[in-house]
Amino acid sequence: MAKKGDDPSARERILLAAERLFAELGFDATPTSRIAEVAGVPKGLVHYYFRRKRDLLTALVERLPDERIEPAAVVVPGDIAESLRRLVAELDRRLSASQVLSHLLWREADTHRAVRDALRSRYDVLVNQVRTVIIAAAGAGSLALADVDSAAALLALAVSYRHSVARHAEDTPDGPDEMERELTFIADALTARAAAPRESVPSSGLD
Amino acid sequence: MAKKGDDPSARERILLAAERLFAELGFDATPTSRIAEVAGVPKGLVHYYFRRKRDLLTALVERLPDERIEPAAVVVPGDIAESLRRLVAELDRRLSASQVLSHLLWREADTHRAVRDALRSRYDVLVNQVRTVIIAAAGAGSLALADVDSAAALLALAVSYRHSVARHAEDTPDGPDEMERELTFIADALTARAAAPRESVPSSGLD
Amino acid sequence: MAKKGDDPSARERILLAAERLFAELGFDATPTSRIAEVAGVPKGLVHYYFRRKRDLLTALVERLPDERIEPAAVVVPGDIAESLRRLVAELDRRLSASQVLSHLLWREADTHRAVRDALRSRYDVLVNQVRTVIIAAAGAGSLALADVDSAAALLALAVSYRHSVARHAEDTPDGPDEMERELTFIADALTARAAAPRESVPSSGLD
Amino acid sequence: MAKKGDDPSARERILLAAERLFAELGFDATPTSRIAEVAGVPKGLVHYYFRRKRDLLTALVERLPDERIEPAAVVVPGDIAESLRRLVAELDRRLSASQVLSHLLWREADTHRAVRDALRSRYDVLVNQVRTVIIAAAGAGSLALADVDSAAALLALAVSYRHSVARHAEDTPDGPDEMERELTFIADALTARAAAPRESVPSSGLD
DNA sequence: AATGAATGAGACTTCATTCAT
DNA sequence: AATGAATGAAGTCTCATTCAT
Numbered sequence: 090m091a092k093k094g095d096d097p098s099a100r101e102r103i104l105l106a107a108e109r110l111f112a113e114l115g116f117d118a119t120p121t122s123r124i125a126e127v128a129g130v131p132k133g134l135v136h137y138y139f140r141r142k143r144d145l146l147t148a149l150v151e152r153l154p155d156e157r158i159e160p161a162a163v164v165v166p167g168d169i170a171e172s173l174r175r176l177v178a179e180l181d182r183r184l185s186a187s188q189v190l191s192h193l194l195w196r197e198a199d200t201h202r203a204v205r206d207a208l209r210s211r212y213d214v215l216v217n218q219v220r221t222v223i224i225a226a227a228g229a230g231s232l233a234l235a236d237v238d239s240a241a242a243l244l245a246l247a248v249s250y251r252h253s254v255a256r257h258a259e260d261t262p263d264g265p266d267e268m269e270r271e272l273t274f275i276a277d278a279l280t281a282r283a284a285a286p287r288e289s290v291p292s293s294g295l296d
Numbered sequence: 297m298a299k300k301g302d303d304p305s306a307r308e309r310i311l312l313a314a315e316r317l318f319a320e321l322g323f324d325a326t327p328t329s330r331i332a333e334v335a336g337v338p339k340g341l342v343h344y345y346f347r348r349k350r351d352l353l354t355a356l357v358e359r360l361p362d363e364r365i366e367p368a369a370v371v372v373p374g375d376i377a378e379s380l381r382r383l384v385a386e387l388d389r390r391l392s393a394s395q396v397l398s399h400l401l402w403r404e405a406d407t408h409r410a411v412r413d414a415l416r417s418r419y420d421v422l423v424n425q426v427r428t429v430i431i432a433a434a435g436a437g438s439l440a441l442a443d444v445d446s447a448a449a450l451l452a453l454a455v456s457y458r459h460s461v462a463r464h465a466e467d468t469p470d471g472p473d474e475m476e477r478e479l480t481f482i483a484d485a486l487t488a489r490a491a492a493p494r495e496s497v498p499s500s501g502l503d
Numbered sequence: 504m505a506k507k508g509d510d511p512s513a514r515e516r517i518l519l520a521a522e523r524l525f526a527e528l529g530f531d532a533t534p535t536s537r538i539a540e541v542a543g544v545p546k547g548l549v550h551y552y553f554r555r556k557r558d559l560l561t562a563l564v565e566r567l568p569d570e571r572i573e574p575a576a577v578v579v580p581g582d583i584a585e586s587l588r589r590l591v592a593e594l595d596r597r598l599s600a601s602q603v604l605s606h607l608l609w610r611e612a613d614t615h616r617a618v619r620d621a622l623r624s625r626y627d628v629l630v631n632q633v634r635t636v637i638i639a640a641a642g643a644g645s646l647a648l649a650d651v652d653s654a655a656a657l658l659a660l661a662v663s664y665r666h667s668v669a670r671h672a673e674d675t676p677d678g679p680d681e682m683e684r685e686l687t688f689i690a691d692a693l694t695a696r697a698a699a700p701r702e703s704v705p706s707s708g709l710d
Numbered sequence: 711m712a713k714k715g716d717d718p719s720a721r722e723r724i725l726l727a728a729e730r731l732f733a734e735l736g737f738d739a740t741p742t743s744r745i746a747e748v749a750g751v752p753k754g755l756v757h758y759y760f761r762r763k764r765d766l767l768t769a770l771v772e773r774l775p776d777e778r779i780e781p782a783a784v785v786v787p788g789d790i791a792e793s794l795r796r797l798v799a800e801l802d803r804r805l806s807a808s809q810v811l812s813h814l815l816w817r818e819a820d821t822h823r824a825v826r827d828a829l830r831s832r833y834d835v836l837v838n839q840v841r842t843v844i845i846a847a848a849g850a851g852s853l854a855l856a857d858v859d860s861a862a863a864l865l866a867l868a869v870s871y872r873h874s875v876a877r878h879a880e881d882t883p884d885g886p887d888e889m890e891r892e893l894t895f896i897a898d899a900l901t902a903r904a905a906a907p908r909e910s911v912p913s914s915g916l917d
Numbered sequence: 918a919a920t921g922a923a924t925g926a927g928a929c930t931t932c933a934t935t936c937a938t
Numbered sequence: 939a940a941t942g943a944a945t946g947a948a949g950t951c952t953c954a955t956t957c958a959t
Contacts (some may be wrong), residue, residue, distance in 0.1 A: 099940095117324035118933060133941045136934065184371035239481035242474060243450050249454055267449060278485030306923085327949060340924050343951060513919095531738030534953060593922045653895035656888060657864050660871055681863060688860035688945065692899030720944085741928060754945050757930060920959085928952075935945080 100138050104152065106264040107145045112193040116146060149193075150207040158183075158218055164225045169283075170276030172226035173244065176219065177272060180248055216245045223279065231283045240275045247271050307345050309335040311359070314352045319400040322352060340400040353404065356397065356412040361390065365425060371432040376490075377483035379433035380451065383426065384479060387455055430486065438490045447482045454478050514552050516542040518566065521559045526607040530560060560611065564621040572597075572632060578639040583697075584690035586640035587658065589631065591686060594662055630659045637693065645697045654689045661685050721759050725773065728766045733814040737767060737822075767818065770811060771828040779804075779839060785846040790904075791897030793847035796867065797840065798893060801869055821889040837866040844900065852904045861896045868892050 110119040121142055122251060125132040139145045156198035163175035165176065219241040224232070304312065313335035317326040328349055332339040346352045370382035401415045426448035431439070454475060511519065520542035524533040535556055539546045553559045577589035633655040638646070663680060718726065727749035731740040742763055746753040761768045784796035815829045840862035844854070868889060 115324060117322065121934090122932075131941050133943095134939095137940065140934085142933065156350070202427065233922095235477055236481060239478045243454065243478055246453050246457055247450065250457075263413060270442055271446045271450055274450070274485065278488070281485070281488050328951085329949075338924050340926090340951095340953090341922085346953080349950070493936070529738060531736065533758045534955075535955090545920050547957095548918095551919065554955085556954065578827075600809055650895060657868065657895070658930095660867050661864065664867055684856055685860045685864055687866070688857060688899065692895065692902070695899070695902050709736060743928075752945050754932090754947090755928095755943085756935090758944070761930080762931070920957105922957090922959105924954105924956080926953095929947080929950090932947095933945105936941105936943090938941085938943105 099128070099130050099134060103130060103135055103138060108149055111146070111149070111266070116193070122143075128161050153207060153211070157177060157214060160218075160221050160225050164222055166226060166228070169223060169226045169279050170273055172222050173218065173219070173272050173276055174269075176222045177244075177248060177268065180215075180218075202246070210222075212249060215249060216241050219244050227279065232279060233282070236282055238281060240279055244272065244275055306335070306337050310337060310342055310345060311352070311355060315356055315397055315400065318356070318404075319397065323349075323400075323404050328352075348351070350476070353411060357411055360397065360414060360418065362469055364421065365390075366467060367425075367428050367432050369431055373433060373435070374429060374485050376433045379429050380426070380479050380483055381476075383429045384451075384455060384475065387422075387425075388416055419452065419456060422456060423448050426451050432492050434486065439486060440489070443486060443489055451479065451482055513542070513544050513548060516619060517544060517549055517552060518559070522578065522607070525560070525563070525611075530556075530607070530611050535559075548664055563607070567621060571628065574632075574635050574639050578636055580640060580642070583608050583637060583640045583693050584687055587633070587686050587690055588683075590636045591658075591662060591682065594629075594632075626659065626663060629663060630655045633658050641693065641697050646693060647696070650693060650696055654693055658686065658689055720749070720751050720755060721832060724751060724756055725769060726768070729770055729811055729814065731769070732767070733811065733816075737763075737814070737818050745904060752872055753803060753914060764822065767822055767825060770814070771825055774811065774828060774832065778835065781839075781842045781846050785843055787849070790847045790900050791894055793843050794840070794893050794897055795890070797843045798865075800868060801836075801839075833844065833866065836870060837862045840865050847901065848904050853900060854903070857900060861900055865896055866894065 103124060106124045107119070110124055110127060113119075116257055121135050122132050125135045128135070135145075135281050139148060158176065158179050163172055163179055165171045165175070170231070223240060251268060306454055309332060313331045314326070317331055317334060320326075328342050329339055331352070332342045335342070342352075346355060359373060365383065365386050370379060370386055372378045372382070401411055401418070404411045430444050434444075458475060517538060520538045521533070524538055524541060527533075529656050535549050536546050538559070539549045542549070549559075553562060572593055577593055579585045579589070622655055634651055637654060665682060682689065724745060727745045728740070731745055731748060734740075742756050745766070749756070756766075760769060767802055779797065779800050783795055786792045787809045814823055815832070818825045819831070841858055843856050844861060858892050874887060
């Protein structure tokens with residue numbers, strides 16, 4: 090039972106084990122003793138590094154990878170659909186690395202405020218990312234902001250839904266196709282308006 | 297201490313207490329003793345009616361209200377936006393009655409298969425409802441099915457999201473407005489296409 | 504669910520179920536609810552007939568079949584071995600009918616005095632039976648009483664052992680043969696002494 | 711409340727308490743809380759060392775003292791009775807140390823396979839011990855093996871019976887005398903055959 | 918006579934957390 | 939710094955028994 094100087098440090102192994110187990114079993118249903126076991130460390134060490142169990146959750150949230158994507162990397166000027174497609178592909182790539190964590194967040198969101206805040210902030214980042222890409226692809230000023238907001242919110246919802254709640258493969262056999270269809274629907278709607286802007290959109294007063 | 301002929305029966309009170317507490321604290325974090333306390337029954341009675349704790353969850357899922365809505369009640373022929381608006385309003389009205397339950401479903405979905413199935417099936421019903429209303433409002437045949445599917449899925453997502461995960465009031469101050477904006481976005485997109493159908497939509501090969 | 508006037512009365516079915524379950528699972532490990540279930544009667548009825556659980560045990564003990572055997576039926580004058588062999592065969596026949604009960608008795612003997620007394624008395628009856636048969640077969644006066652007592656005790660032990668503790672078939676594959684061998688050993692010893700009585704046996708002063 | 715460096719370690723005290731209580735009340739009727747109480751340790755510690763209650767039983771069985779006795783220590787060449795008398799005395803001395811445990815074994819034998827196996831194996835050891843002593847006392851070859859087997863089985867039964875099931879003092883007031891009488895009966899039978907071997911013993915094919 | 922809802926004590930067990938070493 | 943023994947609160951669940959009907 091090697092303890093300390095291993096490849097991933099003991100502390101790191103504890104976090105990895107906790108991430109996996111929390112996502113798999115839920116926070117409450119995961120005993121710290123099980124975490125120690127999976128991490129291959131003595132039970133005492135878990136509480137040595139993270140005094141209370143909830144400190145593990147906090148630490149996990151603070152380690153969340155940054156999902157900000159450089160718009161330039163995915164934008165195809167003039168082609169909103171393709172731009173969004175590339176954005177989603179890139180998000181997929183990155184999110185899959187921390188998929189279990191995303192999932193965990195949704196589950197524990199309302200019992201633990203720290204988690205709720207982290208989740209909310211991630212969602213906001215996501216919406217903004219989509220907005221930025223849409224605007225960059227469509228050309229600044231060519232679209233009503235309200236439309237962009239709606240489109241961004243809807244796509245963010247679809248993406249985030251796929252990466253969190255609906256992660257059970259057997260439940261969403263048509264996952265990718267559905268996403269593609271919805272994405273296209275949104276992009277087409279935006280493209281149509283860029284060509285012939287409508288003023289019938291009720292002004293929501295919200296930026 | 298007569299327990300039977302009371303306002304709601306003892307069994308019913310237990311279910312109500314469980315529903316509330318599960319949604320509030322989560323399934324794992326709710327002690328059966330607390331359920332008994334809130335229901336005003338002795339601890340033993342909880343297990344008399346529901347031998348294991350998880351049986352409470354199952355019973356709760358089986359009590360889910362039927363959310364099917366008669367399309368005729370909300371459809372305004374020719375006006376997709378208004379039709380959807382009325383549908384959403386009606387759904388809101390009905391769902392709010394079991395909001396905590398909806399919320400509970402999302403939380404426990406992946407630890408408990410029975411819950412997952414119930415959730416999935418509710419979502420499917422919702423999507424179909426939206427589809428039906430869209431078609432009835434637009435007039436049969438005037439829209440590409442793929443568009444209708446996409447629109448239905450996106451709106452269902454938004455509705456269901458609002459009623460379940462994002463139920464924390466403080467987190468979604470702009471809830472209703474956002475929903476209105478997204479609804480309008482979707483309706484407009486569909487209306488535009490009904491007027492000038494596009495064939496650029498990639499055929500997804502589905503349905 | 505027929506309740507009352509059935510072939511075996513409800514009360515009888517309860518006793519039968521209890522006998523079976525007590526022997527199978529042990530007294531403490533058998534819930535009265537299970538007894539009701541196996542007996543096919545409502546739970547309340549068990550306590551209606553037998554207020555406390557232990558009353559079931561008492562009733563069972565009082566139902567013990569009488570194992571007294573008419574010596575004349577098995578004795579072959581002059582042949583102790585054959586006489587004992589027939590006695591054992593007859594005991595086997597009778598005891599097998601209440602084997603589970605015998606077994607139960609041994610298990611619960613020291614937690615329940617009523618059972619202990621019943622058990623002790625059955626054992627005494629058994630020893631006496633063997634004594635009587637030996638004396639009848641050997642001819643009165645031809646054997647030292649002390650020898651007869653020893654032989655009777657040893658054989659009773661072997662019989663009772665076989666019918667109670669060692670009832671697990673897989674544990675005693677050689678059961679019958681062993682019994683036959685021991686029986687012959689004892690009979691031969693007695694026969695030898697009847698022929699040439701020894702006085703070296705220490706007088707025990709008991710009966 | 712230092713628990714460790716005490717006279718017997720906490721773990722040991724738990725085992726001692728369990729042994730006593732199981733034998734006294736029976737396994738099922740002994741609450742672990744009572745064990746903790748008698749052992750003078752907090753309830754949690756019992757389950758720290760023995761996760762499930764039945765692990766206590768297993769541990770107890772594994773601690774059974776070895777009852778093998780060096781034949782040379784008790785054999786009096788040429789005197790089977792005296793040899794057996796000394797063997798029994800020695801067995802008594804050793805078994806009394808774990809009498810409650812022996813008793814416990816018989817009680818729980820058929821609900822717990824581990825116990826059953828331990829019991830069976832102890833019995834086999836006992837029978838062999840008696841056999842060895844008989845042969846050593848009588849002189850090799852002077853007795854038919856079948857006779858030796860029968861005698862050994864009968865004596866082992868008597869010894870084991872006295873040390874387990876029939877341990878209630880009031881139930882066997884004549885215990886020692888009876889044992890002496892039976893022992894003598896068996897020894898005499900063997901001695902008689904050594905002098906004038908009989909071939910009438912049915913060959914059982916076993917041994 | 919018969920029933921099954923109701924009761925509450927208490928059993929086993931799990932677990933986060935503390936602490937001496 | 940690290941460990942694993944120790945602690946006790948609390949949780950789920952079982953069950954004999956009572957009782958109103």
